[in-house]
Amino acid sequence: AQSVAQPEDQVNVAEGNPLTVKCTYSVSGNPYLFWYVQYPNRGLQFLLKYITGDNLVKGSYGFEAEFNKSQTSFHLKKPSALVSDSALYFCAVREGGNKLVFGAGTILRVKS
């Protein structure tokens, strides 16, 4: 089974509305979880990570994510979407043996 899953290929949201991009994981032990963003013709950028501590993690550009151990989820959220948030978002989890596994990605489209 895939260690990380992003169930939505695309998420559409209106500018100013809250957004959620979903991610679930399936690794044993305490997971290291990450969100990255990829803008067109640009490299990957780190948004945020969960290693340990507070379940609500705040990151770059106003994004945050909530680690939910019981639901094995790490959804990315933002209270108010901007058109400039439109991009490809990847969730990733560290597996045992020091490997990083990325999800397939979710395209976020924010319309004005």
Add this chain to the structure above:
Amino acid sequence: ETGVTQSPTHLIKTRGQQVTLRCSSQSGHNTVSWYQQALGQGPQFIFQYYREEENGRGNFPPRFSGLQFPNYSSELNVNALELDDSALYLCASSLGQGFIYEQYFGPGTRLTVT
């Protein structure tokens, strides 16, 4: 923009050939990770180098090999190229091993195998 650079930007090779891709890490970073990103897919972890030693490897065959130099720059070598090796190859540097630290990605090298 990050301080991570990759060369070349684009490369076209023939099946069966060998290729070397290069990555210069951000100043002060001692860890480099390499990824393969096929069109329309998420990055696939190839391996990580920490202080010149391989420190984690994904599900890639031995014909994918790497090297990290004393200045922490790195090379990815791929032997016996196959058509499926066509992809964007990304490197990322960080302050330390194990993905604890933020990774800074380079712009990638686009490899086309014909």
